[in-house]
Each structure stands twice: as structure tokens, then as C-alpha cells.
Amino acid sequence: EKGGWSSFMRKEVAEQPDAVANTIRGRIVDGEVRIPELESFGDDELRGVRRITVVACGTASYAGQVAKYAIEQWARVPVEIELSHEFRYREPVIDDGTLVLSISQSGETMDTLMAVKYAREQGARTISICNTQGATIPRESDAVVYTHAGPEVAVASTKAFVAQITALYLFGLHLARVRGTLAPEVLAEALAELQAIPAKLQTALGQSERVAELAHWMADTRSVLFLGRHVGYPIAMEGALKLKELAYIHAEGFAAGELKHGPIALIEPGQPVFVVVPSPRGSANLHSKVVSNIQEIRARGARVIAIAEDGDAAVLPYADEVIRIPLAAPLFEPLLAVVPLQVFAMELSQAKGLDVDQPRNLAKSVTVE
Numbered sequence: 001e002k003g004g005w006s007s008f009m010r011k012e013v014a015e016q017p018d019a020v021a022n023t024i025r026g027r028i029v030d031g032e033v034r035i036p037e038l039e040s041f042g043d044d045e046l047r048g049v050r051r052i053t054v055v056a057c058g059t060a061s062y063a064g065q066v067a068k069y070a071i072e073q074w075a076r077v078p079v080e081i082e083l084s085h086e087f088r089y090r091e092p093v094i095d096d097g098t099l100v101l102s103i104s105q106s107g108e109t110m111d112t113l114m115a116v117k118y119a120r121e122q123g124a125r126t127i128s129i130c131n132t133q134g135a136t137i138p139r140e141s142d143a144v145v146y147t148h149a150g151p152e153v154a155v156a157s158t159k160a161f162v163a164q165i166t167a168l169y170l171f172g173l174h175l176a177r178v179r180g181t182l183a184p185e186v187l188a189e190a191l192a193e194l195q196a197i198p199a200k201l202q203t204a205l206g207q208s209e210r211v212a213e214l215a216h217w218m219a220d221t222r223s224v225l226f227l228g229r230h231v232g233y234p235i236a237m238e239g240a241l242k243l244k245e246l247a248y249i250h251a252e253g254f255a256a257g258e259l260k261h262g263p264i265a266l267i268e269p270g271q272p273v274f275v276v277v278p279s280p281r282g283s284a285n286l287h288s289k290v291v292s293n294i295q296e297i298r299a300r301g302a303r304v305i306a307i308a309e310d311g312d313a314a315v316l317p318y319a320d321e322v323i324r325i326p327l328a329a330p331l332f333e334p335l336l337a338v339v340p341l342q343v344f345a346m347e348l349s350q351a352k353g354l355d356v357d358q359p360r361n362l363a364k365s366v367t368v369e
């Protein structure tokens with residue numbers, strides 16, 4: 001089944017352009033989003049949504065965190081992300097304007113299933129974003145939007161993650177159209193950006209050999225930090241999670257703006273720090289703030305590996321390594337920036353002689369609470 005690949009993870013990382021293309025397929029018709037699975041949610045109901053609560057665990061929760069930025073910007077609905085296991089046990093506020101959106105690759109994660117059941121008991125309407133046809137969570141939800149990433153076998157989630165963001169973006173653009181919150185040309189541009197992602201993912205994958213070399217030099221590293229801002233923040237946390245689970249290395253992801261509120265104390269000479277750099281074509285302010293963060297940690301001896309878009313020269317004087325990603329509109333960068341972080345964790349795991357498909361202590365789907 002590995003079809004010539006040395007591991008399922010390597011195969012699934014390489015399949016990401018197809019995972020995104022297949023999740024989009026058939027859902028953009030004449031420049032508009034079409035999600036027939038959401039027919040049970042009429043336009044009036046979608047206009048009446050006052051708040052979206054996302055329930056998910058692990059990597060799926062980071063897909064939700066990325067989508068929060070997009071859905072709020074496009075559809076002007078507040079979105080909150082809750083870890084499923086926290087949601088259930090804290091009397092969350094659910095009213096008839098609350099839509100509960102669950103995200104799960106397997107569709108069997110017990111924590112998320114229980115959160116969905118609880119939300120329904122409280123009267124919420126529920127939509128599931130799921131990669132597994134006919135799984136339990138979609139069956140327990142009012143509607144399901146499937147990601148079409150294909151079966152994901154490696155324990156670490158990769159292609160399902162990019163497919164989740166894709167499905168959430170389609171949902172967000174659908175919501176924006178129904179609610180009339182986006183000018184038609186802005187909507188059309190966003191759809192075109194999404195459709196361009198598979199080819200750009202292929203280009204991003206082209207950096208994998210360089211990333212592998214980096215991982216091989218760093219096989220003895222004991223701790224790695226990841227910084228990001230805006231949509232790059234959940235990507236920093238995802239990069240850290242991948243490294244923990246695959247290479248058993250201590251890793252933490254931070255919002256770059258939080259550095260001076262504490263984490264900068266961790267920086268000592270030689271500390272590797274990955275920085276997901278926002279595009280200078282987005283908010284110039286955001287870009288320059290992250291570049292100053294890089295200067296601050298570099299001055300304290302950090303070894304900086306920047307993930308930056310093609311042509312961004314501002315990072316060059318301060319970064320020890322720059323991994324390039326193709327140009328994309330700011331909200332779409334996470335789909336590309338995550339790739340080198342996945343590859344880094346996979347290669348480091350391999351450099352340490354570990355089992356990348358089956359890391360210790362982990363199961364592909366967590367069917368106990």
C-alpha cells in the first residue's frame with residue numbers, strides 16, 4: 001500500500017496537493033461555492049448564526065484555529081476554538097445562534113464525539129468536517145462536509161490537515177456569500193487563491209531535500225521553538241506538535257508577539273527557533289514586527305530558521321537558514337508554511353532511527369475519553 005514510499009507519512013506528505021485538489025473538486029461551480037451536503041442548513045439559518053464554536057483535538061484543532069482568522073474576516077461571525085475535552089466539562093454557553101463545528105480526520109475521536117453529542121443535547125446545530133466516510137461523528141451531526149484527502153494511515157496527521165483547512169475555507173466563503181459580507185470580486189479572488197494551492201504545495205514540497213539536510217544536522221537537538229503570528233501562530237503550534245510526536249523532542253509553539261511576555265527568557269546561544277514569517281505583501285506592520293522578533297532572538301544567540309515567502313529579503317540578514325514558500329494571499333500561507341515543518345519532523349524522526357508511521361504511545365484514532 002505504501003507504493004514504493006519508505007513510509008506512509010512520506011507518501012501522505014507528498015499527496016497533499018491532491019488532498020487539497022480533491023477537497024475542492026466539484027465545490028466551486030461558476031465562481032461560486034457549492035456545498036450540497038449543507039442543504040439541510042438553509043440560507044436563512046446560516047444568516048442567523050451568531051457564533052461558531054469549533055470542537056476538535058490536536059492537529060484538527062489547529063486547522064480550526066487557522067480557519068478562525070479566515071471565517072471571521074470573511075463572514076464576520078465570531079469563531080471560538082475549544083478543545084473537545086475542555087468544552088464538555090465547563091458549561092459552555094450554547095444558544096440558538098450557536099453553530100458547533102467539529103473537525104476530525106477519523107470521525108471517531110471519543111472526546112470530539114462526546115462534545116458533539118453534548119452540543120446537540122443543549123440544542124445546538126452541528127456540522128462535522130470529517131475525512132472518513134460514514135464515521136460516527138458525522139452520523140451524530142446535522143450535516144457533514146467531507147474532506148477528500150483519502151485514507152490517512154500514518155499516525156501523524158498531514159494531508160488531512162491541509163484538507164481540513166481547505167474545507168473550512170470553502171465553508172467560510174459559502175457563509176460569507178450567504179451573509180453578503182464579501183464583495184463578489186473579493187470572494188472570487190479568494191476562490192482563485194484556493195484553487196491555486198495544489199500547484200503551490202507541489203512547489204513547497206520542492207524544498208524537502210534542503211529541509212531534510214537541516215534535520216539531519218539537527219538530529220541531536222534537545223529542544224526546538226516555533227514562532228508565528230496571525231495564521232502563522234497555529235502553524236507554529238502544529239510544527240511543535242509534529243516534532244514532539246515524531247521525534248520525541250521537546251518543542252513549543254508561541255505567538256511571536258508573546259515572546260517579550262515570557263518565552264524570550266528561554267533563548268540561549270544555539271537554541272533553534274523556527275519562525276513562520278508573514279508575507280510583507282500582507283500587513284507590512286505584521287511582517288516588520290516578526291522581523292524585529294527575529295532580530296531580538298538572534299541577538300540572544302538563537303539559531304533562526306525562517307519560513308518566508310519567495311523574494312522576502314528582509315529576513316536574510318538575521319536568519320541562519322531561510323526555507324522558501326511560494327507567494328500566496330496571507331490567509332492561504334498556512335497551507336504552504338506547514339509543509340517544511342512536517343518534513344522537518346519526519347526527517348528528524350528518521351535521522352534518529354524512529355518509526356515515523358507509528359510513534360510510541362500514540363494511536364491513529366483515540367477512541368477513549
Ligand code: F6R
Nearest residue numbers: 058059060104105106109156157
Ligand atoms: C497529530 C494527530 C492528532 C490528531 C487528533 C485528532 O498529528 O494526528 O493530534 O489530529 O488526535 O484526531 P481526529 O482528527 O481523528 O479527530
